[in-house]
Amino acid sequence: MVESVNIQTISATEPDWNREKCERWWEPNRQLLKSIRNYQKWRVTGGIVGGFLCRWNVLLHRFWSVVTGADIPLNCQLGGGLIILHPNGIVIHPGAFIGPNCLILQQVTIVEGVKIGGHVDIGAGAKIIRPVTIGDHAKIGANAVVICDVPAGATAVGVPAKIISLPSSGK
Structure with a gap:
């Protein structure tokens, strides 16, 4: 017998402010x-x-x-619901835009002109070193060096980063 699992989807447009709430x-x-x-x-x-x-x-x-040990300026553009589990070594340029409900792990570098969509997961050590656009619900693998746009729902890994999976069209 297969049980149905209720999977909560995370919005790419509406910030979940509870993700940033301090418990202690x-x-x-x-x-x-x-x-x-x-x-x-x-x-x-x-x-x-x-x-x-x-x-x-x-x-x-x-x-x-x-x-x-993070370098996140006071005037940066961060969408709500951002999770930074281990902020050590994170560098975000104030000219970058990060959408709502993103996850950023340690040692990530994001340069000027980068536009990151909603609910994007960025793995440890990833570098986004050119002004690119990363679509909603995308995933950037650990230690990836992103130098080109990543479409919504895609997964990018490697040096330089290559798209290894695209979202299914549902057909």
Whole structure:
């Protein structure tokens, strides 16, 4: 007898903010994201209180950046629901765009002009070194060097990265 399994699909458009929620204080990966989110929120709010809280979040960001060993600037464009399990060595250029509900593992480099769609998984050590577009639900393998666009739902691996699987058309 085969049981049906309820597989929850992750949206490529609607951020799941629970993925970033801190369960306890010592979660450096989530605290780093929290400091970035709060800085951006207070920067828009402005005023005396906003200015003070911006500065406070700059200090928190610097602390958590040292703890995690990540280089994720305060002004980067990160979609909601981002998961960074092991942020050590992650470098994201502020000119890159990362969509909602993505997963980024350690030692990933993302350069200027990169556009990453929603729910993209990027394996450890991957380098995205040219301004490319990565489609929704794509997967980038560990240590892949991406120098060309990756279509939605595809998997790219290798140096340089090659597409090894495309999504089925459902026919």
